[in-house]
Amino acid sequence: MSYTIEQNLIPGLPKEPYVGGVGNYVGVIAHSTANNGDSVDGERNYELTTWQNAFAHFFVDDQKIEQVADTNYICYGAGHTANHLGYVQVELCQTTDPTKFNKAYAMYTWLLAKLLYNRKLSVVDGITLMSHAQVSAKWHESNHTDPIEYLASHGKTWANVVADVTAQYNLMGEEDSVLNVAVLLFTKDDYWAGADVAAKNGNCALFIRSANQSVPAEAKSAKQLIVVGGPSAGHPNEVLLSGKDKYATAAAVAKYLGQ
Ligand SMILES: [Zn+2]
Structure with a gap:
């Protein structure tokens, strides 16, 4: 299984390297938008004028995955420490429709795995794969607890995310090891x-x-x-x-x- 990542970068974003250097991110952070019925396009439009306050690298809804910021540089998504240490950050758009949720969730977990796999970071719960809730609990620089509550509204736990990202990550490894x-x-x-x-x-x-x-x-x-x-x-x-x-x-x- 593979999805297309559409790239539509927001112009004018800062180009601040991670602590480990340009492109050297150390993990991913999973967010949800806290905005039921939103979409990738709507969220990107909002960030066009508000990125000084906050922006993520990717948005996912039931239709597409869109990259809005360069993963070589930090985003403003989860507090100073996590942003600068180097976490690529993914926002899951919210819906109350279970069918739409399932489609978006499949792309979300695939993207998180892909970003980790691209740098062979492994899937380590709370280290390379973090929820915004885990980031808040670890560094106390924000009080957000997403995406836990939203996932729960569709019967998913954080443990499900970790398991699903791990399964996708392992699949990517198997596909790569097949000789032509x-x-x-x-x-x-x-x-x-x-x-x-x-x-x-x-x-x-x-x-x-x-x-x-x-x-x-x-x-x-x-x-x-x-x-x-x-x-x-x-x-x-x-x-x-x-x-x-x-x-x-x-x-x-x-x-x-x-x-
Ligand atoms: Zn968040």
Whole structure:
């Protein structure tokens, strides 16, 4: 699952780096707007003239995710310490409609995960993933307790948010670790032919079947598997470069490389 992030930056925002430097945010803060029936566009319009008091980086409603401030720089969303330490901040627009809530909530938790995943920060409750309520309790620079009450009005707890963001984060890791192409060798005698095939495919990963001829899991999960020597590995998107002996295999490889 993936969503589009629309970018519509508010002009004139300050460009203050985080404590750790430009772009080096340390976590995310989850907010809700406390404004039932609002929308991304309405909130952005409001911030156009009021950003000196407060602004976040993103708004989410049931229709879209919109980025209104550059995540390389601080926003004014949760008090001096959190803002400057470096928290990217996301506002969830509010609705009383459960269907709209569910759509917005799915995008909200996905976005929080994506922002953490982009910097490989992990999902750590109260450290990298904070509610505005947690920020208020930790640094006492604001008294806001969002988005807890709003989530509760739709039957969700903060623990649900942590679990859902974690699930999305883990999914992003799995999707990233899937190889596009891998080469599977039958024995180490196939190495030189296999290395040429891998080179032709941008030096993709090379695997060798183990003594019992089983296929390594990473090779199995690759989007395409090129088998050099030996029998088919049964991969759904397989290129089999293999003959009845090593000469026939070499010929199949040469033909493939000549393409
Ligand atoms: Zn807040």
